[in-house]
Amino acid sequence: MADHRDALDDGSQSRELPGRRRRADAQRSVDALLLAAKEVFATSGVDAPVREIADKAGVGIGTLYRNFPQRADLVAAVFRREIDACADAAPLLAGKYAPGDALGRWLQRYAAFIATKRGLASVLHSGNPVFNSLPAYFDQRLQPALRSLLDAAVAAGDVRSDIEPDDLLTAVGRLSMQEHRGRPDHAERMVGLLIDGLRYRAGQASDPSSC
Amino acid sequence: MADHRDALDDGSQSRELPGRRRRADAQRSVDALLLAAKEVFATSGVDAPVREIADKAGVGIGTLYRNFPQRADLVAAVFRREIDACADAAPLLAGKYAPGDALGRWLQRYAAFIATKRGLASVLHSGNPVFNSLPAYFDQRLQPALRSLLDAAVAAGDVRSDIEPDDLLTAVGRLSMQEHRGRPDHAERMVGLLIDGLRYRAGQASDPSSC
DNA sequence: TTTTTATACGGAACATTGTTCCGCTTTGCA
DNA sequence: TGCAAAGCGGAACAATGTTCCGTATAAAAA
Numbered sequence: 001m002a003d004h005r006d007a008l009d010d011g012s013q014s015r016e017l018p019g020r021r022r023r024a025d026a027q028r029s030v031d032a033l034l035l036a037a038k039e040v041f042a043t044s045g046v047d048a049p050v051r052e053i054a055d056k057a058g059v060g061i062g063t064l065y066r067n068f069p070q071r072a073d074l075v076a077a078v079f080r081r082e083i084d085a086c087a088d089a090a091p092l093l094a095g096k097y098a099p100g101d102a103l104g105r106w107l108q109r110y111a112a113f114i115a116t117k118r119g120l121a122s123v124l125h126s127g128n129p130v131f132n133s134l135p136a137y138f139d140q141r142l143q144p145a146l147r148s149l150l151d152a153a154v155a156a157g158d159v160r161s162d163i164e165p166d167d168l169l170t171a172v173g174r175l176s177m178q179e180h181r182g183r184p185d186h187a188e189r190m191v192g193l194l195i196d197g198l199r200y201r202a203g204q205a206s207d208p209s210s211c
Numbered sequence: 212m213a214d215h216r217d218a219l220d221d222g223s224q225s226r227e228l229p230g231r232r233r234r235a236d237a238q239r240s241v242d243a244l245l246l247a248a249k250e251v252f253a254t255s256g257v258d259a260p261v262r263e264i265a266d267k268a269g270v271g272i273g274t275l276y277r278n279f280p281q282r283a284d285l286v287a288a289v290f291r292r293e294i295d296a297c298a299d300a301a302p303l304l305a306g307k308y309a310p311g312d313a314l315g316r317w318l319q320r321y322a323a324f325i326a327t328k329r330g331l332a333s334v335l336h337s338g339n340p341v342f343n344s345l346p347a348y349f350d351q352r353l354q355p356a357l358r359s360l361l362d363a364a365v366a367a368g369d370v371r372s373d374i375e376p377d378d379l380l381t382a383v384g385r386l387s388m389q390e391h392r393g394r395p396d397h398a399e400r401m402v403g404l405l406i407d408g409l410r411y412r413a414g415q416a417s418d419p420s421s422c
Numbered sequence: 423t424t425t426t427t428a429t430a431c432g433g434a435a436c437a438t439t440g441t442t443c444c445g446c447t448t449t450g451c452a
Numbered sequence: 453t454g455c456a457a458a459g460c461g462g463a464a465c466a467a468t469g470t471t472c473c474g475t476a477t478a479a480a481a482a
Contacts, residue, residue, distance in 0.1 A: 020458080061441085237429075240431080281469085
């Protein structure tokens with residue numbers, strides 16, 4: 001794998017230095033753009049005009065396009081950043097709460113991330129090759145994060161042991177993907193239910209013959 | 212209900228006549244536009260430029276906008292037409308095949324309709340008020356169509372009796388909504404499975420205590 | 423049939439938004 | 453401090469949704 005960088009310099013702090021250092025103002029621009037884009041996407045949706053983002057970031061459009069050759073590159077970069085933030089939250093929660101709690105809180109955080117991403121689904125199915133690597137990135141970052149929480153919770157006897165990270169990510173994702181008719185808290189409640197379900201048979205192994 | 216006509220003259224043949232008849236060329240334009248739009252949407256997706264549609268229909272852009280004040284109105288009209296066609300297929304199939312067969316064929320036809328509608332989901336969740344009435348229209352037209360097939364199949368002893376039209380429409384819709392990784396026939400096979408499932412307990416009523 | 427008139431038509435023009443280009447500025451290094 | 457590479461801003465271009473209006477025509481009236 002490791003191809004999640006194809007054709008896209010998303011302008012993180014990393015950069016091979018072929019002689020000269022990355023200029024400080026360029027890094028500032030990228031940071032400002034990613035921050036502004038995240039806010040604008042949250043407010044106006046992922047279809048917001050690029051100019052609005054450039055304005056909010058306090059840079060020119062040229063600068064935006066220098067760092068993100070296409071609009072879609074900016075969108076993908078913002079998603080990657082938020083995926084990273086979500087994955088990075090796992091060890092933090094693990095250090096702060098009991099294993100079962102940490103797992104529950106992280107799943108709710110993941111659900112919240114999905115829920116705010118109106119347009120994530122459309123973007124993923126848009127056919128634009130820029131987004132091709134996003135699903136893999138999702139798995140690559142989130143599965144290990146969740147697995148560590150899940151393993152710890154199982155080891156602590158807080159939750160059952162017959163569930164895979166992949167199942168949970170998919171289920172929570174689908175539950176949170178789109179708001180149910182007029183019930184803004186629907187996803188949160190359903191995910192809560194799921195978490196309780198995990199706790200229900202804590203300590204038991206899977207038993208395929210039970211009905 | 213019956214409010215699925217809000218703010219939208221989709222230009223079907225119906226029209227209250229306040230003194231003068233609807234001009235024949237106008238009706239021709241609408242027909243040509245709907246036909247062209249259907250084809251263009253199928254080929255290039257629902258994001259295709261309006262000019263392309265107008266050209267294919269052999270009319271000017273002005274004519275397009277006279278009949279469909281917004282792009283979205285045209286999209287909605289095309290969807291309504293296809294929903295109608297799908298619903299209307301039910302009695303035809305019912306007259307031609309045995310009840311169980313008719314049901315199965317109709318479900319596959321519905322699945323095919325959903326499958327070709329890349330962008331249907333995005334459109335429905337776009338927030339554009341023009342599409343607000345579409346989900347209701349779906350239910351209003353398709354549920355009765357399916358119910359008649361389902362009732363007939365149950366009465367003939369071809370399928371089980373504990374399934375509601377709504378459940379089936381939703382399930383088939385979700386199975387067909389998006390192509391599974393590289394398997395174009397995935398939806399069709401899964402829907403086939405579902406139909407076999409319907410047949411499996413033909414003649415039996417629902418029995419919640421069986422395991 | 424001819425005249426009249428409301429209706430419809432076509433497409434130029436306008437508005438919005440993604441993208442490119444390039445002259446000017448700033449930064450990093452010697 | 454001087455200089456070259458890197459970066460910046462925004463005008464200009466391109467694609468596309470939408471509006472406007474002079475012209476054409478179908479339907480009704482004469």
